Amino acid sequence: MPDTDFSQYADLSPFELKDMLLQIAGSDHERMMLNAGRGNPNFLAIRPRRAFLRLSEFAIEEAERSYGYFDNQFGGLPEREGIVDRFHAFARGHADTEGVRFVQTAISFITDRLGIDRDDFLFEAVGAALGSSYPTPPRMLAICEQIVKLYVEEEMGGPHTGAGGFSLFATEGGTAAMTYIFQSLQANHLIAPGDKVALGTPIFSPYLEIPPLESFGLDIVDIRMDEEADWQFPASELEKLRDPAVKVFCVVNPSNPPSAKLSDACLKAIADVVADRPDLMIVTDDVYGTFADDFRSLFVTCPRNTLCVYSFSKYFGATGWRLGVIAVHDDNRFDDALAALPEKDKQRLDARYSSLTTTPRAVRFIDRLVADSRVVALNHTAGLSTPQQLQMTLFALNGLLDRHNSYKTAAKSIVRDRFHTVYANMGITTKDGANDVNYYSLVDLVRIGAKLYGEAFADWLTAGERGTEFLFRLADETGVVLLPGKGFEVVDPSVRISLANLTQANYVQIGQCTRRILDEYHAEYSKDPGAA
Numbered sequence: 172m173p174d175t176d177f178s179q180y181a182d183l184s185p186f187e188l189k190d191m192l193l194q195i196a197g198s199d200h201e202r203m204m205l206n207a208g209r210g211n212p213n214f215l216a217i218r219p220r221r222a223f224l225r226l227s228e229f230a231i232e233e234a235e236r237s238y239g240y241f242d243n244q245f246g247g248l249p250e251r252e253g254i255v256d257r258f259h260a261f262a263r264g265h266a267d268t269e270g271v272r273f274v275q276t277a278i279s280f281i282t283d284r285l286g287i288d289r290d291d292f293l294f295e296a297v298g299a300a301l302g303s304s305y306p307t308p309p310r311m312l313a314i315c316e317q318i319v320k321l322y323v324e325e326e327m328g329g330p331h332t333g334a335g336g337f338s339l340f341a342t343e344g345g346t347a348a349m350t351y352i353f354q355s356l357q358a359n360h361l362i363a364p365g366d367k368v369a370l371g372t373p374i375f376s377p378y379l380e381i382p383p384l385e386s387f388g389l390d391i392v393d394i395r396m397d398e399e400a401d402w403q404f405p406a407s408e409l410e411k412l413r414d415p416a417v418k419v420f421c422v423v424n425p426s427n428p429p430s431a432k433l434s435d436a437c438l439k440a441i442a443d444v445v446a447d448r449p450d451l452m453i454v455t456d457d458v459y460g461t462f463a464d465d466f467r468s469l470f471v472t473c474p475r476n477t478l479c480v481y482s483f484s485k486y487f488g489a490t491g492w493r494l495g496v497i498a499v500h501d502d503n504r505f506d507d508a509l510a511a512l513p514e515k516d517k518q519r520l521d522a523r524y525s526s527l528t529t530t531p532r533a534v535r536f537i538d539r540l541v542a543d544s545r546v547v548a549l550n551h552t553a554g555l556s557t558p559q560q561l562q563m564t565l566f567a568l569n570g571l572l573d574r575h576n577s578y579k580t581a582a583k584s585i586v587r588d589r590f591h592t593v594y595a596n597m598g599i600t601t602k603d604g605a606n607d608v609n610y611y612s613l614v615d616l617v618r619i620g621a622k623l624y625g626e627a628f629a630d631w632l633t634a635g636e637r638g639t640e641f642l643f644r645l646a647d648e649t650g651v652v653l654l655p656g657k658g659f660e661v662v663d664p665s666v667r668i669s670l671a672n673l674t675q676a677n678y679v680q681i682g683q684c685t686r687r688i689l690d691e692y693h694a695e696y697s698k699d700p701g702a703a
């Protein structure tokens with residue numbers, strides 16, 4: 172380790188660097204490897220999963236009601252008539268009162284709140300659980316969509332007064348949503364090589380890696396958050412969005428890794444720029460919105476311009492389920508842009524979508540996303556698997572039924588308590604700002620060094636480019652693996668800690684280790700302050 176040239180790792184993506192760090196951290200078998208780089212939470216929602224199992228069990232019984240030939244190896248498709256009554260009978264005899272009650276409460280809620288017929292809902296849910304039919308419509312099952320829309324509206328800071336209705340496309344997590352969006356923008360001539368895409372940085376690293384890929388050939392414009400200003404966008408940075416060559420603006424809100432939501436003032440500043448740039452397309456990734464206080468999405472403040480990506484992965488501890496949605500308002504910039512394309516491009520797109528309909532120009536952008544996700548030709552088998560859509564809907568209902576915010580309060584306090592633990596063990600006091608989410612923290616060595624030992628030491632740390640070395644030392648000496656902020660377009664040498672995936676005791680250890688290594692750097696510095 173002492174003679175290693177750490178600059179050789181500078182260009183690795185943070186996730187690849189993590190794999191190297193894991194090797195080092197795991198090299199001593201005595202030691203436990205702590206991977207605090209992962210965003211995957213170590214907590215997960217129980218009740219909506221119980222509800223899924225109970226519905227699946229009930230669905231099997233429903234299938235067994237018909238077609239019991241051949242030794243009961245086959246069931247038939249479920250029947251709508253009387254299905255709710257049969258569920259109540261099933262529920263009465265069931266030991267898992269929590270699971271069946273969740274379903275019963277959900278049935279009452281959607282009838283009351285959305286006016287959905289109970290039998291219709293349960294019939295869709297049972298069919299979804301069985302996975303016995305292709306997802307129809309491929310974009311999203313109709314009742315699932317209505318329920319998830321209500322959840323998205325509530326969590327994203329709606330209701331959307333004046334913004335009109337919106338539609339959802341259910342995807343295999345937020346990452347599939349991102350992939351589909353870039354592919355469809357490209358396939359529909361809404362972005363082309365040489366165009367500029369603005370990224371609110373620091374940002375989740377795939378957003379940095381997708382635009383320069385050869386198939387997209389997009390130039391990145393940095394819209395940089397100001398750490399000194401609570402990780403908001405300064406007005407001078409937002410001015411860059413006025414450049415007409417900037418076609419798309421991608422934002423992660425609340426941010427990853429700084430983990431701060433955009434303030435109301437910042438949302439307004441963006442809306443003001445957008446008022447002068449009505450053609451600007453915005454992609455907002457609001458995966459962490461549910462962890463923020465009083466969250467409002469750009470989907471609400473700039474409804475026409477914005478595609479919203481939401482994922483159930485983090486809040487419900489469900490990364491393995493692969494559940495996300497893309498939300499688009501009915502009145503939107505993307506459809507306008509399609510209508511305004513040159514005739515030559517329209518003709519090409521007529522050919523592209525001619526297998527779907529005789530009126531390809533009327534295919535909305537959101538339905539193009541669905542078709543493009545299966546190279547158009549396989550549109551009829553597109554869509555998220557129906558059991559996934561059912562679990563997604565039950566997660567959404569968990570949010571909607573959380574009337575006293577007990578789930579929400581608990582989820583937020585899990586990550587926030589861990590955040591305070593890490594810093595307390597470094598000897599640093601922290602407070603909760605109005606925009607702080609604290610799902611991640613950027614442990615900024617220079618700032619912490621400055622707080623503990625003054626500016627001169629901080630300058631020494633900066634000059635010595637200790638960031639990557641710090642990561643390797645931490646992995647080598649303690650088994651703690653953290654991700655470098657650098658891969659996320661973070662400027663200062665800092666490391667990303669996820670507050671979601673380790674125990675409280677682990678966070679104590681991370682805080683103490685970080686402090687110890689900094690103390691050692693300081694001892695080195697004290698011997699010879701002149702040498703970086």
Ligand SMILES: *Cc1c(COP(=O)(O)O)cnc(C)c1O
Pocket residue numbers: 210343344345346347375423427456458482483484485490493494495
């Ligand atoms: C974790 C994360 C995702 C990934 O979501 P999945 O639904 O698990 O694919 C997307 N965007 C951001 C900003 C994330 O942090």
